Amino acid sequence: MQDLIVSFHTLDGVVHALDGVTFDVRKGEILGLVGETGCGKSATGLAILKLLPDNSEVVKGQITLEGDDILHKPEDQMVNIRGRKIAMIFQDPASSLNPVFPIGRQLLDVLKIHNEATDENGLRKLAHEKLALVELPDPESVMELYPHELSGGMQQRVIMAIALSGSTMLLIADEPTTALDVTIQAQLLVLLKKLKETLGLSVLLITHNLGVVRELCGRIAIMYAGSIVESATTDRIFKNPLHPYTRGLISSVVTGRLRGTVLHYIPGTVPSLLHPPSGCRFHPRCGYAIEPCKQSRPELLEVEDGHFVACYNMPKEPWWRT
Amino acid sequence: MNEAVSESIPVQRQQHFRELRVFLKLVLKNPLSLTGTAIIVFFVVMALVGPFIVPYPRQAEGVPDIANQLRPPDWQHWFGTDELGRDLLSRIIFGARISLMTSATVVSVAIILGMPLGAVAGYYGERLGAVIMRVTDMFLAFPPLLLALVVAATLGGSLLNAILALIITWWPWYTRLAYGQAIATRNLPFVDSARAIGVGDAKIIVRHILPATLAPILIQATLDLGSAIIAAAGLSFLGLGAQPPTPDWGLMVNMGKTYFLQHWWYATFPGLAILVLVLGFNLLGDAIREATDPKLSRRRLI
Amino acid sequence: MARGIGQYVVRRAAHAFVVVLGVILITFIVSHVIPGNPAALWVGAHPTAQQIQRATEELGLNKPIYVQFYIYLTSLLRGDLGVSIRTHDTVLSDVATGLTATLELIISAFVIAVIAGILVGVFSASHRDRVPDHAGRLTAIFGVSMPPFWLAMILQIIFSQTLHVFPLGSRMSTQVSVMYPLKTITGFNLIDSMLTFNFAAFGDSLWHLVLPSLALAAYPFGLTVRMIRTMMIEVLQENYIRSGLAWGLPSRLILFKYALKNAISSTVIALGMSFAYTLTGAFLDELIFVWPGLGTYTALSILSLDYPAIMGSVVVVAIFYVIINLLIDIFQAFLDPRVTL
Numbered sequence: 001m002q003d004l005i006v007s008f009h010t011l012d013g014v015v016h017a018l019d020g021v022t023f024d025v026r027k028g029e030i031l032g033l034v035g036e037t038g039c040g041k042s043a044t045g046l047a048i049l050k051l052l053p054d055n056s057e058v059v060k061g062q063i064t065l066e067g068d069d070i071l072h073k074p075e076d077q078m079v080n081i082r083g084r085k086i087a088m089i090f091q092d093p094a095s096s097l098n099p100v101f102p103i104g105r106q107l108l109d110v111l112k113i114h115n116e117a118t119d120e121n122g123l124r125k126l127a128h129e130k131l132a133l134v135e136l137p138d139p140e141s142v143m144e145l146y147p148h149e150l151s152g153g154m155q156q157r158v159i160m161a162i163a164l165s166g167s168t169m170l171l172i173a174d175e176p177t178t179a180l181d182v183t184i185q186a187q188l189l190v191l192l193k194k195l196k197e198t199l200g201l202s203v204l205l206i207t208h209n210l211g212v213v214r215e216l217c218g219r220i221a222i223m224y225a226g227s228i229v230e231s232a233t234t235d236r237i238f239k240n241p242l243h244p245y246t247r248g249l250i251s252s253v254v255t256g257r258l259r260g261t262v263l264h265y266i267p268g269t270v271p272s273l274l275h276p277p278s279g280c281r282f283h284p285r286c287g288y289a290i291e292p293c294k295q296s297r298p299e300l301l302e303v304e305d306g307h308f309v310a311c312y313n314m315p316k317e318p319w320w321r322t
Numbered sequence: 323m324n325e326a327v328s329e330s331i332p333v334q335r336q337q338h339f340r341e342l343r344v345f346l347k348l349v350l351k352n353p354l355s356l357t358g359t360a361i362i363v364f365f366v367v368m369a370l371v372g373p374f375i376v377p378y379p380r381q382a383e384g385v386p387d388i389a390n391q392l393r394p395p396d397w398q399h400w401f402g403t404d405e406l407g408r409d410l411l412s413r414i415i416f417g418a419r420i421s422l423m424t425s426a427t428v429v430s431v432a433i434i435l436g437m438p439l440g441a442v443a444g445y446y447g448e449r450l451g452a453v454i455m456r457v458t459d460m461f462l463a464f465p466p467l468l469l470a471l472v473v474a475a476t477l478g479g480s481l482l483n484a485i486l487a488l489i490i491t492w493w494p495w496y497t498r499l500a501y502g503q504a505i506a507t508r509n510l511p512f513v514d515s516a517r518a519i520g521v522g523d524a525k526i527i528v529r530h531i532l533p534a535t536l537a538p539i540l541i542q543a544t545l546d547l548g549s550a551i552i553a554a555a556g557l558s559f560l561g562l563g564a565q566p567p568t569p570d571w572g573l574m575v576n577m578g579k580t581y582f583l584q585h586w587w588y589a590t591f592p593g594l595a596i597l598v599l600v601l602g603f604n605l606l607g608d609a610i611r612e613a614t615d616p617k618l619s620r621r622r623l624i
Numbered sequence: 625m626a627r628g629i630g631q632y633v634v635r636r637a638a639h640a641f642v643v644v645l646g647v648i649l650i651t652f653i654v655s656h657v658i659p660g661n662p663a664a665l666w667v668g669a670h671p672t673a674q675q676i677q678r679a680t681e682e683l684g685l686n687k688p689i690y691v692q693f694y695i696y697l698t699s700l701l702r703g704d705l706g707v708s709i710r711t712h713d714t715v716l717s718d719v720a721t722g723l724t725a726t727l728e729l730i731i732s733a734f735v736i737a738v739i740a741g742i743l744v745g746v747f748s749a750s751h752r753d754r755v756p757d758h759a760g761r762l763t764a765i766f767g768v769s770m771p772p773f774w775l776a777m778i779l780q781i782i783f784s785q786t787l788h789v790f791p792l793g794s795r796m797s798t799q800v801s802v803m804y805p806l807k808t809i810t811g812f813n814l815i816d817s818m819l820t821f822n823f824a825a826f827g828d829s830l831w832h833l834v835l836p837s838l839a840l841a842a843y844p845f846g847l848t849v850r851m852i853r854t855m856m857i858e859v860l861q862e863n864y865i866r867s868g869l870a871w872g873l874p875s876r877l878i879l880f881k882y883a884l885k886n887a888i889s890s891t892v893i894a895l896g897m898s899f900a901y902t903l904t905g906a907f908l909d910e911l912i913f914v915w916p917g918l919g920t921y922t923a924l925s926i927l928s929l930d931y932p933a934i935m936g937s938v939v940v941v942a943i944f945y946v947i948i949n950l951l952i953d954i955f956q957a958f959l960d961p962r963v964t965l
Binding site: 466556579 | 642643644646647649650651758761762765766768769770771772773774777778780781785850854901903904907908911912922923926927934938941942945946
């Protein structure tokens with residue numbers, strides 16, 4: 001994705017949701033897109049598959065899949081990409097499945113679309129395979145069940161199975177575990193990692209949870225108020241965060257080692273995207289803001305090898321946390 | 323504590339105004355609701371002003387003019403004349419008043435009866451509420467006009483009796499509507515806190531429950547104003563409503579039934595009047611309903 | 625899963641039963657407030673005081689009200705609806721003949737209304753707030769605003785009188801019923817003529833059904849379009865629709881299979897209610913098309929204050945209505961299993 005700018009036209013005015021988002025996902029890697037609620041990360045995921053609501057407008061930018069421009073593809077061609085090359089799963093598994101159809105029906109319907117040549121029996125076998133892939137026991141009986149008869153974790157597994165029905169290259173996972181218990185969350189993350197290794201699947205993991213990202217992702221992109229402010233390998237980000245926001249974010253994570261110290265937080269609140277601040281959108285809350293920060297938005301520049309930051313005035317103090 | 327409360331009230335009012343503005347914007351933007359409002363306004367004006375500008379006022383009230391019996395529409399009688407030679411246009415204009423008044427009466431009395439009943443039933447729940455709702459259900463089990471037919475027939479045919487019959491038929495709908503809302507409101511935490519402070523039941527019902535039930539009832543009322551007109555016309559059509567020589571639209575269609583195969587205008591125009599007025603109410607009501615339904619937000623993907 | 629539905633059905637049936645009892649009670653009360661002397665009506669024109677006295681005793685009218693009610697209830701359970709004061713036939717037979725005729729009319733109207741309504745509703749919802757949507761909504765509102773008796777008359781004028789395409793009324797033309805007499809098995813002309821291979825009668829009955837059904841279909845059509853459209857719009861916003869799209873399902877499939885099934889479940893309730901309106905509309909239509917159905921019978925009974933007939937037909941219609949609602953509740957449970965929880 002290159003410099004994507006997306007706005008929403010609402011009754012209250014124009015919401016500048018994405019203001020120049022740039023990142024890339026490499027083959028077989030899990031990229032973590034991290035940011036707080038409302039920073040536009042979900043919209044980013046939706047934009048890739050052109051699933052944005054009707055009142056949205058893509059002002060400019062580029063999205064390419066292996067060199068193929070998909071931003072400007074017409075709808076009938078997009079249908080070929082969705083679920084086939086790029087798939088997406090969402091946050092609340094219970095509401096992401098159609099409540100009046102049994103799981104099997106939903107899975108088979110999608111399989112049929114992506115594997116037109118296969119017959120009824122072949123599709124059933126394929127369905128069982130997919131369910132086994134996500135480690136669901138007893139596929140026969142699971143397929144008869146209705147979504148509301150499954151637990152949250154199982155629902156999300158089913159959704160993953162359905163999403164991976166085609167020969168998926170990229171899976172966009174929009175906060176897939178946020179609505180689930182921590183233990184289930186751990187299981188699903190392990191599953192994701194396994195899928196990456198066995199299928200060579202690339203994953204765009206959208207989340208606000210730094211812990212998850214550290215576990216799973218090879219690279220991380222930090223997003224704030226509509227644009228990427230820093231991106232690098234996981235190691236680098238945690239060892240040497242450069243953007244003030246990233247530093248603030250990581251410092252805010254509470255661990256046992258902080259016992260007895262004052263809790264750190266970033267002052268202020270996330271800006272409204274209806275009337276975003278001028279220049280760098282973080283500058284009102286930034287302890288390192290200087291004049292240019294108020295004037296224009298800093299570009300995402302490669303500061304070290306593979307480490308990109310968008311900031312005019314990066315803190316010079318070395319990073320003390322591990 | 324007092325300051326906090328008195329501060330929040332102007333804020334609340336501001337919020338209400340803002341909601342109102344957004345609501346009006348949505349309703350007026352829609353060409354359908356605009357047309358509906360226009361129609362209603364037109365008929366109301368006609369009802370008010372009509373008697374003064376009507377071409378044949380005395381005929382409208384029933385004075386016959388046999389010489390001009392059953393004339394097709396022409397320049398002197400835009401809608402033609404009936405079997406007693408009376409100008410249909412004038413009678414239709416007069417009829418507007420009757421129709422509007424009838425449906426307004428029916429709907430408002432039904433609300434006055436039904437809404438408090440439903441609110442009380444919902445608030446007290448358990449036994450009192452269950453009893454009230456059982457009775458309401460029984461009334462609701464009747465196919466709507468059937469009850470009205472029976473009552474009107476029992477009481478005899480007249481406009482007043484028709485109105486009475488319709489009120490008896492209509493009140494249970496509002497009771498059920500109010501009941502549903504009352505139950506939802508009753509469970510909200512602020513009702514409990516009001517009780518805890520010691521606010522009496524009656525006051526809670528009047529100040530909190532009733533206003534909450536108002537919104538869906540008003541929407542329903544707009545639509546019901548139209549339905550009541552059709553229902554009243556249906557009764558008149560069967561002879562159970564207004565009696566001749568009253569220029570009631572349903573009655574005119576009924577009279578026209580005998581002649582209309584040869585004289586199409588007689589039944590057509592009064593019926594058309596009914597259609598257009600009811601259309602107006604339905605257009606407006608439908609648009610309001612869509613604008614206020616919280617579930618119909620703006621996300622659209624297909 | 626079947627157990628959940630079973631319990632639900634029992635609950636609804638019990639509720640329906642209580643409601644029916646109440647309906648009978650209410651009707652009884654209302655119709656016994658009738659001024660006028662049913663006994664006099666029974667005897668006919670110019671009754672003498674003696675005849676009236678005898679009739680009163682015969683009809684049991686001199687007993688106190690609650691006794692009369694008890695008698696009525698018990699005879700109801702036996703299937704005895706009394707004897708019509710006007711026609712002097714048993715109410716049961718009168719109602720039976722009328723019922724099938726009316727049902728035939730209502731069912732054909734409903735079928736037309738629902739099919740057309742779903743198509744227009746889905747179409748409208750998928751083009752929300754654009755021109756096709758406004759057109760669809762306008763049609764729906766027209767349907768709902770139409771005074772049924774007026775529409776019937778207009779159809780008669782246009783298609784019968786002027787264009788001579790369809791007949792003016794009745795269920796069959798006298799010509800056909802004489803030349804190809806129809807044996808009454810179920811009371812439904814269309815079914816009976818098929819069963820007896822009487823194709824002339826079939827065609828003729830169908831031909832006679834068209835106008836009345838169309839006139840009657842307007843209201844449920846409008847209601848269906850409105851309900852389907854609202855429900856579809858609601859459903860189309862749900863997350864699972866978005867998931868479906870994200871998995872690559874084409875929009876045609878999503879609209880007609882995934883979204884519709886969810887939408888229909890709630891529409892079914894509205895359809896039940898519209899059935900009631902259709903019933904009353906049927907009464908008015910029957911008068912205009914001279915359709916020998918329950919509506920005509922009931923209207924005539926009411927107008928002549930024939931109270932056993934009134935009771936009988938109202939009770940039958942009400943019971944019918946309650947049963948239909950019960951069936952709709954059950955049907956809904958099948959469509960959307962979550963209802964039973």
